[in-house]
Amino acid sequence: MSLDQPASSQAFWQIYDSCQIRPEWLIPSLAIESGLNPGIPNAAGFSYYGISQLSGTYIQNVLGVTPDVYLTWPASQQLLRGVLPYMQANVKMFGPLLSGIRVYQANFYPASLKYAKTLDSTIVAAPSAAYEANQILDPSHDGRITPRDLATVLTKQVAKPYVVAAIAACYAVRPFEHETDPVFGIDFSPNPLVAFFSPGLLQTVLTIAGIGVVTGLITNAIDPRILPRWARI
Numbered sequence: 001m002s003l004d005q006p007a008s009s010q011a012f013w014q015i016y017d018s019c020q021i022r023p024e025w026l027i028p029s030l031a032i033e034s035g036l037n038p039g040i041p042n043a044a045g046f047s048y049y050g051i052s053q054l055s056g057t058y059i060q061n062v063l064g065v066t067p068d069v070y071l072t073w074p075a076s077q078q079l080l081r082g083v084l085p086y087m088q089a090n091v092k093m094f095g096p097l098l099s100g101i102r103v104y105q106a107n108f109y110p111a112s113l114k115y116a117k118t119l120d121s122t123i124v125a126a127p128s129a130a131y132e133a134n135q136i137l138d139p140s141h142d143g144r145i146t147p148r149d150l151a152t153v154l155t156k157q158v159a160k161p162y163v164v165a166a167i168a169a170c171y172a173v174r175p176f177e178h179e180t181d182p183v184f185g186i187d188f189s190p191n192p193l194v195a196f197f198s199p200g201l202l203q204t205v206l207t208i209a210g211i212g213v214v215t216g217l218i219t220n221a222i223d224p225r226i227l228p229r230w231a232r233i
């Protein structure tokens with residue numbers, strides 16, 4: 001099983017419309033969890049299922065079905081009936097999730113959204129069951145997993161052709177939207193310019209000669225949704 005299109009792309013935008021989590025922030029996280037395959041249980045034998053590897057307890061108690069039934073749902077249905085309410089609950093509890101990093105934190109260890117707010121904060125550390133089960137997310141092998149570590153893992157996912165294709169399919173549905181940094185998003189910015197512009201808009205601005213034209217674009221064309229929270233008016 002894979003993404004059922006165009007229904008899956010439409011579902012990603014419904015998630016965005018509901019809780020402001022953009023497709024390019026969510027898709028790499030789901031790719032890490034399941035390879036965007038809604039029909040698989042956890043590969044390590046733990047009780048997690050489907051495109052976002054929701055727990056069996058969540059599936060039964062919140063969605064009201066057994067994991068076996070959940071695995072028969074197409075990706076679009078899992079996104080709308082499983083992923084959407086899960087992410088809505090995290091946004092309600094912890095605030096906006098405006099980057100691939102924060103979205104993956106919500107999927108991996110949601111409690112960390114409250115305290116691991118900088119790139120080098122500790123999400124989990126050894127010795128702990130959470131760390132031991134996820135050592136693959138610690139590329140530096142320093143005994144702790146940080147948002148920066150998640151960025152490293154997400155960056156590898158973003159480069160994979162099927163992830164690129166899934167994001168492109170979403171933007172084919174809404175060509176008027178501007179894609180943002182899929183890893184750092186708006187929550188984190190490795191480059192000050194990226195904090196103010198989406199990649200497409202930044203390229204447009206930099207290729208136009210004349211300070212007056214650039215000033216006009218900055219004044220009139222910036223979508224406030226791609227500004228960092230502190231820069232919004």
